[in-house]
Amino acid sequence: MPLSDDQPHTRTRLPVGEQPSSQPTQRQSRPLRTLLTVLVVVTLLVVAISIANRGKADPGSTGTSADRAAPTAPTGAGPAPSGDQPVGTTTNGIGSGYPHTDQGAQSAAANYAVAIGSADMFRTDSRHTIVSTIADPAAAPALQSRLDQGFGGDTASRYGLDAQGRAPKGLTFVSRTVPVGTRSTGYSDADTKVEVWSTGLTGLAGEHSVQPVTTTWFTLTLSLHWTGSDWKLTDFTSKQGPAPMPGDQQAATADEITGAVQQFGGFRYAR
Secondary structure, three states: OOOOOOOOOOOOOOOHHHOOOHHHHHHHHHHHHHHHHHHHHHHHHHHHHHHHHHOOOOOOOOOOHHHHHOOOOOOOOOOOOOOOOOOOEEEOOEEEOOOOOHHHHHHHHHHHHHHHOOHHHHOHHHHHHHHHHHEOOOOHHHHHHHHHHHHOOHHHHHOOOOOOOOOOOOOEEEEEEEEEEEEEEOOOOOEEEEEEEEEEEEEEEOOOOOOOOEEEEEEEEEEEEEOOOOEEEEEEEEEEOOOOOOOOOOOOOHHHHHHHHHHOOOOOOOO
C-alpha cells in the first residue's frame, strides 16, 4: 500500500565499491568533447587559410613581363590595363618611336589625342610644330589647313583668346584632353584606326572669367599609317560621348583650378 507523505524517509548508502559510476563518467567525458571541438576548429582554420593563400602570387615566383603587365580581365569587367611600356623617346615633347604593333598604334593614338587637345594648338607656331611631329608627311598639308581653321580665328576668340592664342591678363587658358581608354578597329600592318574615349577640360581659369573651365566627354577616331619607323596621323574625327552621369561634387574655385593646372603635369600614355 502506498506510504503517506508523513511517513519517515530512509536513505540507503551502498558500500564504496558499489557506488554508481555514471556521474564521474559524465564529468570525464566533457573535457574530451571540448578537446575534440578545439581540434576540429583549428583544422578548419588551417584549411581555410591554405585555400585563401592558394590564389595569391608567390613573391619569389618568376614570370614574364607580359604576364605581369597584361592581367586577364574578368568576364564583363571590361579591358584590364595592359600593354607595352611607354616609349622612351620624344620629338618636340611628344612620344615617338612606337612599336609596330596593335598596342603601339593605340599608344600613339592616345598621345596624339592629348597633343591635339592641348592649349598649344591655339597658338599658330606651336600648332604647326605639333602637326609636323604627329602627322604622316603625305597627310600633313591637309591636316595643317584643317587644324588652322579649327583652332584659329573664331575658335580662339570664342574662348576669349587673342590672335596669338594668349589669354587675357590675370586669366589662365585651360585645354586638356585626358584619354580614358582606347580600342583599335581594322588593324593591319600598314593602316589602322584607333578610337580614344576621352574627357576634356576647356575654359579660362581665374577671377571674373566669363568662360569657366568645364568638362566634356567625347571619342576621337584617329587614322594612323605605318611610315616604316613610326605610327603617324593621317586623319581624325570626333563625336560626343559617351558621358557618364555627373557626380554630386562641389566645383572648385577659380584659384584652385588655376593652381591645379599649373602644378599638375600631364602623362605619356601607353596601352
